[in-house]
Amino acid sequence: MEWHSLMKPASILIVLVLVVAVAGGVAAQETPLNVVATTTLVADVAAQIGGDLVVVSSLLPPDTDTHAYQFTPQDVARVSQADLLLVVGAGYETFLGRLLESAGEIPSVVVSEGVAILPVHAEDDETTAGEPLGVLGQGLVCEGEEDEAAHDGVEHHDHAHGVCDPHVWMDPANVMIWAENIAAAFAAVDPINADVYRANAVAYIAELEALDAELRALVETLPRERRMLVTNHVALNYFAHAYDFDIVATVLPGVSTGAELSPQALIELVELLRAQSVPVIFAEVTANLQLAQLAAQEAGVTLVADLYTEALSDAGGPAATYIDFMRHNTRTIVEALGE
Structure with missing residues (x-):
């Protein structure tokens, strides 16, 4: 160290x-x-x-x-x-x-x-x-x-x-x-x-280690072909790498929620979502949802804005500890993609 x-x-x-x-x-x-x-x-x-x-x-x-x-x-x-x-x-x-x-x-x-x-x-x-x-x-x-x-x-x-x-x-x-x-x-x-x-x-x-085993078992209930992630910004690469998901696209082009999306990029994103038959766009609870909502509406997909990516929730929330944070996010993803 x-x-x-x-x-x-x-x-x-x-x-x-x-x-x-x-x-x-x-x-x-x-x-x-x-x-x-x-x-x-x-x-x-x-x-x-x-x-x-x-x-x-x-x-x-x-x-x-x-x-x-x-x-x-x-x-x-x-x-x-x-x-x-x-x-x-x-x-x-x-x-x-x-x-x-x-x-x-x-x-x-x-x-x-x-x-x-x-x-x-x-x-x-x-x-x-x-x-x-x-x-x-x-x-x-x-x-x-x-x-x-x-x-x-x-x-x-x-x-x-x-x-x-x-x-x-x-x-x-x-x-x-x-x-x-x-x-x-x-x-x-x-x-x-x-x-x-x-x-x-x-x-x-x-x-x-027990958490990781729990999450892997939960992800295994989701067919491999449904493990497609579209997120508001780049935040789930490590999750996808660990649990065998595909990152199809992000609404914002980068790791920062302050990034911007051009009109042409939005059109291309909507076309990609339709072509890949992506069912869900995931966004974090703290996100400005304007662009994600527009993309979801134009592509005819569901927007799930219930992820915690940058911080825990408060003590009364669903992600008050790191372990709760990972459980909540994984359950949210698996349930949304499994519907």
């Missing part, structure tokens, strides 16, 4: 000094680690690993579209006071560079390090979807991460994700890697409780 500064290269030494200082101090104190995660998904996994030894908060609230997030002064204050910051990585958090310019140097961990990264499934992308580009942190650096590391204070909207699809959590196998990375990070900062973190990770990974 490697520590990341997410700041200027010249600042790496300072961050390492901070990490050592935090590790020495926390080991001797009784107060829980103050951990900030960028998303509710990462925060939930971190809470499972840390238990009572950590206090985890999410930078983004539930039911939030990360792609539309704008940080506040309160967010800057929370991050500046954290013992540790957990980020998805792979270029996902396009806001992170500017946030850390304001918050200062925070010991940070990219939880997706070690995950095989899939390419964005876009019409103008010649890379075959489903073939990993490489392993994050092992020779593969996504363009968004380069921007964060450079920290030039400029947000590069056109290249934030590059060809990397950062939605790695849509496959539970990747969240198992998250669990291992988070346990290692907590153990490095709080070595006295290292065995507890590792044991919690082992237990949680066992839950994720």
Whole structure:
């Protein structure tokens, strides 16, 4: 597990000094680690690993579209006071560079390090979807991460994700890697409780393995020829890769919900839906549904806008934990395509 500064290269030494200082101090104190995660998904996994030894908060609230997030002064204050910051990585958090310019140097961990990264499934992308580009942190650096590391204070909207699809959590196998990375990070900062973190990770990974088996059994009830996914934006590549679905198309051409669709592209999408006899367009609960509704209406297909892709639901919702999140999404997809 490697520590990341997410700041200027010249600042790496300072961050390492901070990490050592935090590790020495926390080991001797009784107060829980103050951990900030960028998303509710990462925060939930971190809470499972840390238990009572950590206090985890999410930078983004539930039911939030990360792609539309704008940080506040309160967010800057929370991050500046954290013992540790957990980020998805792979270029996902396009806001992170500017946030850390304001918050200062925070010991940070990219939880997706070690995950095989899939390419964005876009019409103008010649890379075959489903073939990993490489392993994050092992020779593969996504363009968004380069921007964060450079920290030039400029947000590069056109290249934030590059060809990397950062939605790695849509496959539970990747969240198992998250669990291992988070346990290692907590153990490095709080070595006295290292065995507890590792044991919690082992237990949680066992839950994720059971979840994966459950989801596979559910998907098997759906005939292979009906496993066709059309989504509002690129978010289900890892799900499709793990559970043998075909990504037919997306309404918006990219990983961001802020992408735009030209009139000609909309016409081509409708023609494709008709030609492929696609029964459903899936959209997330936080989506602007205008284009998806228009495409569904013109193609004569059903629009199901009940997926959670970027964040968990609130505590009373159907996706309050990562495990509930995956169950809800898989059941929604299988039931809609099975009708």
